[in-house]
Amino acid sequence: METxxxxxxxxxRYTTNKEGSPLINKNGKPYSSIRIKCExxxxxxxxxxxxxxxxxxxxxxxxxxxxxxxxxYLNFSTPKxxxxxxxILNQLAGLKLGQAIIIDALDGLGxxxxxxxxxxxxxxxxxxxxxxx
Numbered sequence: 381m382e383t384x385x386x387x388x389x390x391x392x393r394y395t396t397n398k399e400g401s402p403l404i405n406k407n408g409k410p411y412s413s414i415r416i417k418c419e420x421x422x423x424x425x426x427x428x429x430x431x432x433x434x435x436x437x438x439x440x441x442x443x444x445x446x447x448x449x450x451x452x453y454l455n456f457s458t459p460k461x462x463x464x465x466x467x468i469l470n471q472l473a474g475l476k477l478g479q480a481i482i483i484d485a486l487d488g489l490g491x492x493x494x495x496x497x498x499x500x501x502x503x504x505x506x507x508x509x510x511x512x513x
Contacts, residue, residue: 383459383467386418388441393430416456421447426456433458 394413396402402410412430416437417423426447428434437443445456459467 383444383446384420385442385444386420388416388418388437388439388443390417390439391437392416395430421454424454426454428456428458431458 392415394403394415395410403413405411413427414430414434414437415425415427417425426445428445434443444459446459448455448457
């Protein structure tokens with residue numbers, strides 16, 4: 381699932397069902413449900429579980445969510461730290477691959493790629509090194 385930034389237009393929280401009974405999970409523990417609407421999904425409701433990450437959400441807030449379609453319904457969850465880290469690592473891997481493709485293309489055009497000189501942290505192209513006298 382991909383993390384998306386959305387702007388909330390509506391936030392509704394529920395701790396009871398339509399009959400007024402508390403929401404209880406299969407283990408007998410109470411839970412809260414949250415339904416949101418956001419600009420990116422128009423009038424479609426997205427459903428999720430209430431938790432500390434979304435406890436203070438209000439209309440107008442921009443938040444990060446992960447959306448999953450289940451049949452005709454849309455469910456959302458808040459990304460965990462591990463999910464964010466994995467996404468960042470995937471982006472970095474993509475950048476590294478892109479860099480390698482560019483360097484290969486430049487090498488194919490006969491361009492000189494920078495080379496490290498000595499123990500410096502700087503890269504210098506070979507043809508830029510000329511005596512100063």
